[in-house]
Amino acid sequence: MKLLKIINLTTQTEISKFYNILTAIISEIDESINLDKSTDAEHFVRTFNRPEICNKYQLELQKSIQNDVFLDILSDIIVRDGNCIMSRDWFKILVEKEIKSVKERMKFFQEILEKELEIIEFFSIVLKQHSIMIYLQAVMPKLLQMNGPFYLP
Numbered sequence: 372m373k374l375l376k377i378i379n380l381t382t383q384t385e386i387s388k389f390y391n392i393l394t395a396i397i398s399e400i401d402e403s404i405n406l407d408k409s410t411d412a413e414h415f416v417r418t419f420n421r422p423e424i425c426n427k428y429q430l431e432l433q434k435s436i437q438n439d440v441f442l443d444i445l446s447d448i449i450v451r452d453g454n455c456i457m458s459r460d461w462f463k464i465l466v467e468k469e470i471k472s473v474k475e476r477m478k479f480f481q482e483i484l485e486k487e488l489e490i491i492e493f494f495s496i497v498l499k500q501h502s503i504m505i506y507l508q509a510v511m512p513k514l515l516q517m518n519g520p521f522y523l524p
Contacts, residue, residue: 374416378412378415
């Protein structure tokens, strides 16, 4: 029933997008299901409520929002607007600010990662040199005892 109310409140463009999603899911699952372009909202709901279509839609939705940064930004902004009186322009400004902030934080963390990588590479070289020195300290006395004195070029 909720889906029917939502469809009745949406514009033709949004209904058309929903129709395209439904037809794509239907074509993947079962081509025998009939969904006419001119069907009413109740037919959309009945078609969507079929278990195989609803489950496929949920899976696709989960895949698409799994690592979506924009969804996190959107939810943060909507939660902050407790009165639900935000205008489109103000919403757009907030989204742009939040995206800019996320990009700056990403750049900052990228710089930190690059510095950490440089430090790790440095210590890797130092550890290799140190392990070579320990090896030589352990092996050299044995070589000197076995072969006598020798000179390295």
